[in-house]
Amino acid sequence: MTITVVGLGLIGGSMALSLKENGFADTVIGVDNSTAHVIKALELKLVDKVALLNDAVKESDIIILATPVDSLATLLPAILDTLTENQVIIEVGSTKVPVINAVKNHPKRANFVATHPMAGTEFSGPEAAIHHLFDNKVCVLCDIEDSRPEAVATIQNMYESGLKMRLKYLDSASHDVHTAYISHISHICSFALASTVLAKERDEDSIFDLASSGFESTVRLAKSSPETWIPIFRQNQDNIIDVLDEYINTLLKFKGLMLSEGYDKFKQYLTEANDIKRILNK
Numbered sequence: 001m002t003i004t005v006v007g008l009g010l011i012g013g014s015m016a017l018s019l020k021e022n023g024f025a026d027t028v029i030g031v032d033n034s035t036a037h038v039i040k041a042l043e044l045k046l047v048d049k050v051a052l053l054n055d056a057v058k059e060s061d062i063i064i065l066a067t068p069v070d071s072l073a074t075l076l077p078a079i080l081d082t083l084t085e086n087q088v089i090i091e092v093g094s095t096k097v098p099v100i101n102a103v104k105n106h107p108k109r110a111n112f113v114a115t116h117p118m119a120g121t122e123f124s125g126p127e128a129a130i131h132h133l134f135d136n137k138v139c140v141l142c143d144i145e146d147s148r149p150e151a152v153a154t155i156q157n158m159y160e161s162g163l164k165m166r167l168k169y170l171d172s173a174s175h176d177v178h179t180a181y182i183s184h185i186s187h188i189c190s191f192a193l194a195s196t197v198l199a200k201e202r203d204e205d206s207i208f209d210l211a212s213s214g215f216e217s218t219v220r221l222a223k224s225s226p227e228t229w230i231p232i233f234r235q236n237q238d239n240i241i242d243v244l245d246e247y248i249n250t251l252l253k254f255k256g257l258m259l260s261e262g263y264d265k266f267k268q269y270l271t272e273a274n275d276i277k278r279i280l281n282k
Contacts (some may be wrong), residue, residue, distance in 0.1 A: 013065030013129025024162030
């Protein structure tokens with residue numbers, strides 16, 4: 001099995017590592033617009049070799065697009081144009097409706113499987129790639145009824161055997177709503193908190209000295225790449241704004257309870273929020 005990974009950052013690089021380590025891929029070819037990323041990926045042995053996009057695609061059974069989501073609407077159709085019947089292409093973006101709409105009428109739409117491996121860190125670039133990033137995490141496959149059954153089976157096997165992931169199935173619209181709630185809002189809130197602290201606390205030494213594990217974990221996602229997240233926020237804007245409205249209303253409710261010294265009611269809300277532990281520990 002020969003696999004091409006387009007985009008040699010955290011996700012693409014980590015996929016390349018695991019697919020080789022777990023014996024799913026015999027050869028992994030790397031493609032990236034950044035010469036520095038290509039050189040580093042070879043140094044770190046994330047890939048077996050690198051090539052130009054067209055050359056890599058011709059050699060591959062599976063093509064993985066791990067690029068920022070704003071590039072997918074043009075990159076995916078262009079690659080689909082060149083595929084043979086037995087080749088499969090996937091993307092691993094955090095938004096689904098825009099990219100799926102971009103190829104919904106493509107004559108080779110059935111060669112494409114929309115996927116979203118739900119794993120990552122706040123770091124980026126080839127250096128961020130890590131072993132076993134995907135083990136026992138969930139991968140979402142979207143709108144599989146529009147893909148060839150053989151293509152879906154190949155990608156199911158890749159995620160289950162090659163990346164050790166569990167699979168979940170959603171339609172693309174539902175996926176984008178759910179990711180707005182469980183991923184995209186978390187990043188926006190982390191960026192917002194970091195911006196607030198940096199604006200109010202000018203003494204950087206105080207931030208460093210007083211930061212506890214709670215603060216560090218809350219702003220961890222603010223270290224994420226804006227180049228990755230601005231396209232996601234743009235593409236999923238409507239869903240994210242809906243979630244932001246709910247979040248802002250909750251913050252205002254909490255503020256009102258503090259101003260009115262309604263701490264019994266405040267405690268009730270916090271106790272209800274504790275139920276998130278039960279859900280996350282399922």
